[in-house]
Amino acid sequence: xxxxxxxxxxxxxxxxSKEVSRKPMSFMEQLYLPxxxxxMAITFSHIFKKQPTIRYPExxxxxxxxxxxxxxxxxxxxxxxxxxxxxxxxxxxxxxxITMEAAERLPGEENKYREEKYAARYxxxxxxxIFCGLCEEACPKDAIYLSETFAPANxxxxxxxxxxxxxxIPDPVTEPEAYQKAxxxxxxxxxxxx
Amino acid sequence: MSTTEILFFFLTALAIFSAIMVLVSKNPVHSVLWxxxxxxxxxxxxxxxxxxxxxxxxxxxxxxxxxxxxxFVIMLMNLNAETEPQKHIWMKLAGAISGGCFLMMLVSLVRxxxxxxxxxxxxxxxxxxxxKNLGKALFSDYVVPFEIxxxxxxxxxxxxxxxxxx
Amino acid sequence: MTLLAIDWILLIEKLVLxxxxxxxxxxxxxxxxxxxxxxxxxxxxxxxxxxxxxxGLFQPFADGLKLIMKEEIIPNTANRSLxxxxxxxxxxxxxxxxxxxxxxxxxxxxxRNIELQIADxxxxxxxxxxxxxxxxxxxxxxxxxxxxxxxxxxxxxAASQAISYxxxxxxxxxxxxxxxxxxxxxxxxxxxxEPGRLWxxxxxxxxxxxxxxxxxxECNRTPFDLPEAENELNFGYHQEYSSMKxxxxxxxxxxxxxxxxxxxxxxxxxxFDIPFLNETTLAPNLAAILGVLALLTKIVIFIFIFMWIxxxxxxxxxxxxxxxxxxxxxxxxxxxxxxTGAVILYLQG
Numbered sequence: 001x002x003x004x005x006x007x008x009x010x011x012x013x014x015x016x017s018k019e020v021s022r023k024p025m026s027f028m029e030q031l032y033l034p035x036x037x038x039x040m041a042i043t044f045s046h047i048f049k050k051q052p053t054i055r056y057p058e059x060x061x062x063x064x065x066x067x068x069x070x071x072x073x074x075x076x077x078x079x080x081x082x083x084x085x086x087x088x089x090x091x092x093x094x095x096x097x098i099t100m101e102a103a104e105r106l107p108g109e110e111n112k113y114r115e116e117k118y119a120a121r122y123x124x125x126x127x128x129x130i131f132c133g134l135c136e137e138a139c140p141k142d143a144i145y146l147s148e149t150f151a152p153a154n155x156x157x158x159x160x161x162x163x164x165x166x167x168x169i170p171d172p173v174t175e176p177e178a179y180q181k182a183x184x185x186x187x188x189x190x191x192x193x194x
Numbered sequence: 195m196s197t198t199e200i201l202f203f204f205l206t207a208l209a210i211f212s213a214i215m216v217l218v219s220k221n222p223v224h225s226v227l228w229x230x231x232x233x234x235x236x237x238x239x240x241x242x243x244x245x246x247x248x249x250x251x252x253x254x255x256x257x258x259x260x261x262x263x264x265x266f267v268i269m270l271m272n273l274n275a276e277t278e279p280q281k282h283i284w285m286k287l288a289g290a291i292s293g294g295c296f297l298m299m300l301v302s303l304v305r306x307x308x309x310x311x312x313x314x315x316x317x318x319x320x321x322x323x324x325x326k327n328l329g330k331a332l333f334s335d336y337v338v339p340f341e342i343x344x345x346x347x348x349x350x351x352x353x354x355x356x357x358x359x360x
Numbered sequence: 361m362t363l364l365a366i367d368w369i370l371l372i373e374k375l376v377l378x379x380x381x382x383x384x385x386x387x388x389x390x391x392x393x394x395x396x397x398x399x400x401x402x403x404x405x406x407x408x409x410x411x412x413x414x415x416g417l418f419q420p421f422a423d424g425l426k427l428i429m430k431e432e433i434i435p436n437t438a439n440r441s442l443x444x445x446x447x448x449x450x451x452x453x454x455x456x457x458x459x460x461x462x463x464x465x466x467x468x469x470x471x472r473n474i475e476l477q478i479a480d481x482x483x484x485x486x487x488x489x490x491x492x493x494x495x496x497x498x499x500x501x502x503x504x505x506x507x508x509x510x511x512x513x514x515x516x517x518a519a520s521q522a523i524s525y526x527x528x529x530x531x532x533x534x535x536x537x538x539x540x541x542x543x544x545x546x547x548x549x550x551x552x553x554e555p556g557r558l559w560x561x562x563x564x565x566x567x568x569x570x571x572x573x574x575x576x577x578e579c580n581r582t583p584f585d586l587p588e589a590e591n592e593l594n595f596g597y598h599q600e601y602s603s604m605k606x607x608x609x610x611x612x613x614x615x616x617x618x619x620x621x622x623x624x625x626x627x628x629x630x631x632f633d634i635p636f637l638n639e640t641t642l643a644p645n646l647a648a649i650l651g652v653l654a655l656l657t658k659i660v661i662f663i664f665i666f667m668w669i670x671x672x673x674x675x676x677x678x679x680x681x682x683x684x685x686x687x688x689x690x691x692x693x694x695x696x697x698x699x700t701g702a703v704i705l706y707l708q709g
Contacts, residue, residue: 258493
């Protein structure tokens with residue numbers, strides 16, 4: 001009884017709900033054929049509709065401006081690595097995906113490393129990374145930023161631990177084309193300052 | 195030996211071999227399939243006798259419908275070689291004797307029949323098995339038995355529906 | 361040339377014709393699988409297979425190669441001989457139908473008058489019927505020999521469905537035979553080709569509709585694909601099959617589709633008749649080639665309709681299937697037969 005009363009006073013949340021019709025079918029409806037023909041007309045009309053498919057390897061979808069993809073270790077205009085292995089990115093990383101080893105710059109290496117200290121080893125575990133972009137925000141030297149690509153598939157887990165080889169951007173002085181390509185459309189957020 | 199004769203002996207051998215296999219097979223499903231092979235061989239004989247209509251009706255009705263239902267039932271009952279009941283030796287003997295008597299009777303009847311004396315089967319000639327002649331015969335000479343048979347079929351159908359409704 | 365009292369040239373001619381027709385049917389069936397996927401894609405606003413070759417045209421070969429390369433598995437508990445026999449039977453029965461289909465009128469080649477029909481037997485349409493009723497054995501034997509309860513259930517479903525719809529199909533057929541007065545497919549087509557006579561579908565619209573629905577059920581096409589209803593029976597009667605044996609089952613469905621399209625075209629749509637054209641005014645060879653093209657066009661249209669229906673209508677429930685077959689189609693077909701008979705008697709007398 002209580003249920004019935006409640007039902008009576010129950011308000012519909014939307015006006016989209018429809019009451020199920022329990023009427024016996026009319027003769028035309030019992031034939032089914034008009035309904036079937038109507039359905040076939042609908043499917044036929046889809047022949048002329050535009051296909052929303054994007055043919056992936058040939059066509060690519062533009063990324064959103066806030067897309068955060070694979071990390072890039074940045075260089076400055078002279079092609080020197082910006083990273084000083086301060087470890088702020090590793091601290092900021094909520095997934096603890098970043099590890100690094102620092103080393104001191106030796107005399108004669110000034111054209112390779114911008115600061116006196118640099119990252120001898122810099123690894124990001126792409127299986128752990130959640131692509132939150134906090135490392136990019138934490139970096140005081142604009143040495144790391146998230147690009148517009150994503151990690152390609154790999155056969156082993158080991159292959160997803162990206163070292164400096166994979167992460168470092170090509171040298172803008174020696175290979176300007178590769179550098180431009182790797183930089184992508186998106187500017188490193190604050191690279192022009194500093 | 196003409197082509198018809200080669201075909202005749204081939205079909206005969208096939209029919210007899212399949213018929214033996216129907217009896218010999220332990221698995222009922224195999225028996226049914228061999229029986230279908232027998233029907234095919236018999237249909238081949240009908241075609242040799244220039245009775246294509248009878249041949250194809252034999253296939254449609256027996257191989258296509260009745261044996262499908264047979265197979266249906268056997269598959270549902272899930273009979274295996276192991277579940278076959280072992281019959282008593284006396285039962286087997288009685289079966290063999292009665293079957294032998296029946297065979298003897300058939301052979302003696304065929305041998306005594308005067309119409310068949312000194313005649314060979316018509317090969318690829320004669321046209322009583324063609325649909326036109328068959329239809330004419332059924333609806334003129336044999337119209338009463340034919341209609342009575344159809345009434346019999348109708349009553350069988352009604353009976354099946356009545357049993358099914360219970 | 362009368363060794364063993366056989367006309368050897370005729371034999372060779374027929375063998376060549378059989379080879380051409382069988383391989384052509386298989387080739388068309390190959391591309392029907394491709395067309396099925398393409399039609400499905402287009403009706404669902406997507407491009408469909410487009411990677412193998414231009415427009416994906418080599419896709420069927422890739423599919424075939426994949427099926428052949430797959431491991432051949434025969435279950436331990438299966439009945440080995442019948443398990444192998446099943447797909448072969450299904451395929452044979454599907455291909456046997458093409459023997460009586462008149463693909464076109466005759467061609468004159470090397471001074472011989474070659475009929476483009478393997479056998480013009482005077483009971484042609486009954487032969488088709490007999491072969492169709494045998495097609496169910498392939499499914500039943502395969503399903504039973506798999507020794508799998510889903511396969512068995514699917515096989516039983518297939519058998520009961522085939523038997524139920526064969527009845528209505530036969531009754532619809534009888535009405536056509538009343539109109540044409542012949543069982544030979546060639547004669548039925550020739551009658552429809554006569555100038556001033558409409559195609560049989562004009563005289564038998566209801567009969568055609570019933571025949572079409574039953575043909576769909578006989579081919580196990582959606583909405584009648586209960587024997588392979590994935591959500592109830594996993595994969596149906598070919599669940600235990602792999603490699604090309606599975607390929608044979610899948611393929612025989614398409615061959616069946618082509619054959620039933622050809623039969624429907626011959627019975628109701630004038631076979632190789634080209635509308636509004638008197639073929640006798642053309643050279644016989646040209647008329648024959650045009651006739652083949654006309655029949656193929658009709659077959660393609662029918663196949664498209666089959667596919668169009670498949671990608672529109674969901675599958676029937678089992679009781680709905682039986683109700684439609686026994687309580688709707690058979691009475692309708694009987695009524696159609698009765699009315700046809702009455703009209704013919706009225707016109708004659």
